[in-house]
Amino acid sequence: MLYAQILLNGLVLGGLYACISVGFSLVWGVLNVINVLHGSFVVLGSYIAYFAYVHLGIHPFVSVVIAGALLFALGYVVQLGLINRVVGAPVLTTLVLTFGLDLLLNNGMLLAFSADYRSVQLANPLGSKVIAGLVFPLDRLVAMLLAGVLTGLLYLLLVRSKIGHAIVAVRMDREAAALMGVDVKTIYAITFGIGALMAGAAGSLLSLVFPISPLASSEYLSIAFIVCVLGGLGSIAGAIVGGLALGLIQSFGALFIGPEHGLTIAFVLLILLLIFKPTGIMGRRGYE
Amino acid sequence: MRHPLIGLGFFALIAFLPVFGDNYILRLGTMFAMYAVLSQSWNIIGGYAGYPSFATAAFFGLGAYTGAILQGLGLAMPLAWAAAGLMAAAFAAAMGAAILHLKGHYFAIASLVLAEVLLEITTSWTSLTGGGMGLNLPIIRMSVAAQARLFFWSMLVLAVLTFLMSWYVSAGRIGFALRCIRQNEDASSMVGINTTLYKIIAFVLSALFVGSAGALYASWVFYIEPPDVYSVMTTVRPIVMTMLGGPGTLLGPVIGSGIFLVIEEVVWRNFLSIHAAVLGILIVGLIFYLPNGVVGTAMRKLRKRKAHKVETRP
Numbered sequence: 001m002l003y004a005q006i007l008l009n010g011l012v013l014g015g016l017y018a019c020i021s022v023g024f025s026l027v028w029g030v031l032n033v034i035n036v037l038h039g040s041f042v043v044l045g046s047y048i049a050y051f052a053y054v055h056l057g058i059h060p061f062v063s064v065v066i067a068g069a070l071l072f073a074l075g076y077v078v079q080l081g082l083i084n085r086v087v088g089a090p091v092l093t094t095l096v097l098t099f100g101l102d103l104l105l106n107n108g109m110l111l112a113f114s115a116d117y118r119s120v121q122l123a124n125p126l127g128s129k130v131i132a133g134l135v136f137p138l139d140r141l142v143a144m145l146l147a148g149v150l151t152g153l154l155y156l157l158l159v160r161s162k163i164g165h166a167i168v169a170v171r172m173d174r175e176a177a178a179l180m181g182v183d184v185k186t187i188y189a190i191t192f193g194i195g196a197l198m199a200g201a202a203g204s205l206l207s208l209v210f211p212i213s214p215l216a217s218s219e220y221l222s223i224a225f226i227v228c229v230l231g232g233l234g235s236i237a238g239a240i241v242g243g244l245a246l247g248l249i250q251s252f253g254a255l256f257i258g259p260e261h262g263l264t265i266a267f268v269l270l271i272l273l274l275i276f277k278p279t280g281i282m283g284r285r286g287y288e
Numbered sequence: 289m290r291h292p293l294i295g296l297g298f299f300a301l302i303a304f305l306p307v308f309g310d311n312y313i314l315r316l317g318t319m320f321a322m323y324a325v326l327s328q329s330w331n332i333i334g335g336y337a338g339y340p341s342f343a344t345a346a347f348f349g350l351g352a353y354t355g356a357i358l359q360g361l362g363l364a365m366p367l368a369w370a371a372a373g374l375m376a377a378a379f380a381a382a383m384g385a386a387i388l389h390l391k392g393h394y395f396a397i398a399s400l401v402l403a404e405v406l407l408e409i410t411t412s413w414t415s416l417t418g419g420g421m422g423l424n425l426p427i428i429r430m431s432v433a434a435q436a437r438l439f440f441w442s443m444l445v446l447a448v449l450t451f452l453m454s455w456y457v458s459a460g461r462i463g464f465a466l467r468c469i470r471q472n473e474d475a476s477s478m479v480g481i482n483t484t485l486y487k488i489i490a491f492v493l494s495a496l497f498v499g500s501a502g503a504l505y506a507s508w509v510f511y512i513e514p515p516d517v518y519s520v521m522t523t524v525r526p527i528v529m530t531m532l533g534g535p536g537t538l539l540g541p542v543i544g545s546g547i548f549l550v551i552e553e554v555v556w557r558n559f560l561s562i563h564a565a566v567l568g569i570l571i572v573g574l575i576f577y578l579p580n581g582v583v584g585t586a587m588r589k590l591r592k593r594k595a596h597k598v599e600t601r602p
Contacts, residue, residue, distance in 0.1 A: 034393050086575060091392045092340040093575055096527060100571025107565035218520070222404070225397055264408035267401050274398045275386045 001133050006251045008134055012144050014247020016206060019147035020220055021227035022154060022239040023198030029233050030171040030191045031087055036098040037078070039221030040105045041071055041196050045203020046212040047113060053120050053207075060120055060207050061146060067200035075196025080189040087188060102217075109214040117211040143205040150201055154194065155236050167191050222263070226270050291538045292455050298542060299448050306437055314436045318508065320549050321443035325501040326526035327533070327541035328450045333494040334527065335535035336463055337487060338470030340392070342400035342523050343383075347376040347495040348502040349406055349518035355503020356423050356512055357416065365428075369442070369503040376499025377492045384491035388484070391473075400523070407518040422513030425506060439508040446504065450497040451542065457493065458538045466490055470536070528567070531574055534581030543582055 024038045045067040052058040052066060078101065086093050126138035158164035169177040170187045178184050210216065223246065231242020246266055253265040305317040326344055333341045355372035359365060387398040410417045417423060428435060457463045465486040468476035477483045506512045525548070526541075533544025555566045578585060 028393070032393075034396070082572070090338070090340075091396060092334065092338075092527070093579070095340060095393075095396060096524075096531065096571055097575045099524060100568040100575070103564045103568030103571070107562060107568065110564075111561060225401075229394075229397065260412060261408070264405065264412070267405045267408065271387070271398060271401055271405065274390060274394060274401075 002255075005134055006255055007248070008136070010248035010251030011244060012137070012140050012247070013251065014244035015144035015147050016140075016202065016209065016243075017223055017227055017246050018240045018243025019151060019198065019202040019205065021224045021231075021243055022151050022236055023195035023202075024224035025228045025231070025233060025235070025239045026154075026167075026198075027192055027195035028228060029235070030167055031083075031188055033083060033087065033094045033098065033192075034091075034225075035192070035195060036095065036102045036221060037105060038195070038199050038224050039217035039219070040102050040109065040214070041075070041199035042203040042206065042220040043109065043212065043214055043217045044074075044105070045071060045200030046207040046210075046216075047109065047203075048200065049204035049207040050118055050120055050212055053122075059122075060204050061142065064146060064150070064201045064204045067204040068197040071200030072193040072197040076189045076193035078196075079192035080185070083192065084185050084188055106214050106217055113214065115213055115215055117213045119211050120207045122208070139208050143208055147202065147205055150198065151236060151240065154198065157194075158236070163187075163190060219263075222267075226266050229270055229273060292459075295451055295455070295539050295542055296448070298539075298546075299444065299451065303444060306440065311433065311436050314440045316549065316553065318436075318440045318443045320545055321440070321447040322501050322505060323525065323529060323545035323549060324447040324542050325443070325450045325497050326522070327529040327545050328447075328454045329494045329496075329498045330526040331530045331535060331537075331541045332454065332457055332466070333490045335530055335537070335540070336457065336466035336470065337490045338536075339388070339487065339490070340396040340399075341491070341494065342396055342527075343380070343402050343491075343495070344498055344526050345518050345520065345522040346399075346403035346406050347380065347498040348505070348522050349403060349410070349514070350379055351376045351499030351502025352506040352512050352517040353410060353417055353423070353502075354499070356425050356506045359426055359507065360423070365507055366442075369500045369507070372503030373496050373500035376502070377496040379499075380492045380495030381488060384488045388487045388491060403518045403520075403523065407514050410514045410518070417514070420514065422511055422516075423506075425510050425512075427510070428507075439504065442504055443501070443508075446497060446500055453493060453497070454538060454541075457490075462486060462489060467536070528571055528574070531581055532570075532578070534583030534585070534587070537581070537583045537587070540581050540583040547582070 020038075020042055024035060027033055027035045027038075048067040048070060049060040049063040052063040053060060058066070082101065083094070083097065086097055122139070126142065128135050128137045130136070156164075158168060166177065166182045166187050167190070169180070169182060170184055170191075174184055177187075227239060227242035227246050229242075230245050231238035231240070249266055249269065250262040254262045257265065302317055302320065305313055326348070329347075330341065330344055333339050351372035354375040355368045358368040358371055363371070383402055387395060390398055411420050413419070414421075430438070457466070465476070465481050465483075468479075468481055469483055469486065473483055502517060506517070529544035529548040530541045531544070532547055533542065534540030551566075551570065552563075555563055559566065574581075580588060
């Protein structure tokens with residue numbers, strides 16, 4: 001029974017992790033840019049949800065849309081104005097640039113919102129339900145389901161829509177896509193915007209689960225890293241598999257070795273995986 | 289031959305700082321020397337070899353804890369510093385053999401994770417490291433002024449040693465091999481350069497003095513805790529300094545450290561709460577307007593002027 005419960009908790013956690021990572025993975029896969037801003041984007045999404053709830057009474061499940069839209073706009077502008085100028089430059093350049101931008105954004109949030117931890121206290125939470133001896137935390141469960149729906153929508157966008165096709169085409173072969181009349185810079189901006197949108201939406205959902213503070217951004221970024229490398233880069237399936245794997249590793253690691261070592265185990269696994277199978281579980285080689 | 293002398297002259301100028309006798313100035317001088325050690329070391333792997341290493345904090349923190357623990361066991365300070373350097377170098381050799389076959393982002397992440405893992409291990413191994421409580425170092429029986437001088441001179445000597453290592457690398461066979469690797473690794477190995485060996489040498493050299501600097505830092509500040517010595521900033525600062533000065537050049541990291549320290553001091557003093565944001569703006573400006581750093585850009589301009597002169601000669 002204990003194991004079943006931990007399995008359940010791990011999967012719920014993993015679903016949220018997948019939602020954090022899917023946008024990060026998309027940006028990395030298509031642009032070959034590790035977006036160090038991603039963690040701060042998630043936190044910003046959480047803040048939007050927090051203030052929308054406290055001041056306007058909008059439920060975080062609804063503010064997913066607002067946070068997503070605002071962050072899409074932010075991501076689009078940042079990519080179009082700044083990052084587009086260095087796409088294709090050596091890894092160090094793009095990494096350090098996004099790191100610098102993250103320092104700006106994170107410091108800005110620290111000034112605006114302080115480092116205090118906040119959390120959304122729902123007036124009427126769904127609570128939890130016990131079914132067959134298993135505790136189902138309903139708010140978390142709905143958050144995870146919504147995360148799943150969002151990820152599904154992103155998948156549909158990539159597979160069905162014209163923009164999605166353009167994104168996939170640019171990922172496969174940038175030059176050829178440009179020759180076929182795809183405006184690569186705009187597609188990059190849209191892709192980065194979608195990455196930010198997913199981060200904001202994830203942050204909005206996470207506002208119910210984790211405490212909100214600018215300090216949390218590096219942890220979200222680490223999670224996105226680990227999930228991406230675990231699952232394999234650039235595919236949505238990879239992010240889901242990686243997310244669930246990380247959720248399970250953390251839950252079971254906490255049981256067997258102690259809750260304070262959850263992230264250590266994940267990091268050690270990450271290093272081992274990098275050494276022996278850098279393509280990740282899903283085994284698709286992305287950029288170097 | 290000119291660049292090494294300029295560099296040594298620069299360090300000689302710094303060596304005159306104690307004349308001012310002011311502890312604040314000495315502290316700045318010590319910081320500069322420490323930054324110079326870190327940035328010159330990073331330059332070996334990141335500048336010459338072009339491998340985006342994010343492992344500086346791992347070497348620094350490992351060195352700090354090794355030095356602190358050995359001093360706690362009663363080892364003399366200089367021996368503890370040397371041992372810390374060797375420990376970091378050994379760690380770099382082992383880890384380098386494992387992760388240097390990765391490229392680009394994968395190498396960057398793997399090297400970044402090294403510090404995270406060490407941070408977690410250090411935090412949880414309470415019996416040895418004091419865990420999250422941190423570690424106090426043995427007190428030195430010396431006046432404050434004498435201590436300030438001791439650490440200033442030690443750090444400066446370390447910076448000069450790092451400079452000499454850097455010089456040796458850039459002028460010799462290793463530097464040539466590393467530049468080849470940066471240009472085109474596959475081609476280099478095809479013409480018979482043992483790329484694996486040289487990459488590991490570069491990684492080890494980039495760790496050796498950083499480990500000692502970490503131990504020296506620990507002795508200097510008397511108290512270390514995991515998030516302090518394994519901080520991401522410890523990793524990022526040397527990168528920014530090197531990019532500021534000019535990656536892959538001998539003088540770049542030294543000059544970059546000096547400029548960075550001045551900016552940091554001005555900002556720290558006047559705008560404490562936006563310190564990180566200013567660093568962020570500095571980074572963004574660097575990438576867009578000065579991608580080759582101060583030294584790199586100046587050298588390009590000089591070269592162009594020379595070429596121009598040759599062309600226009602009647």
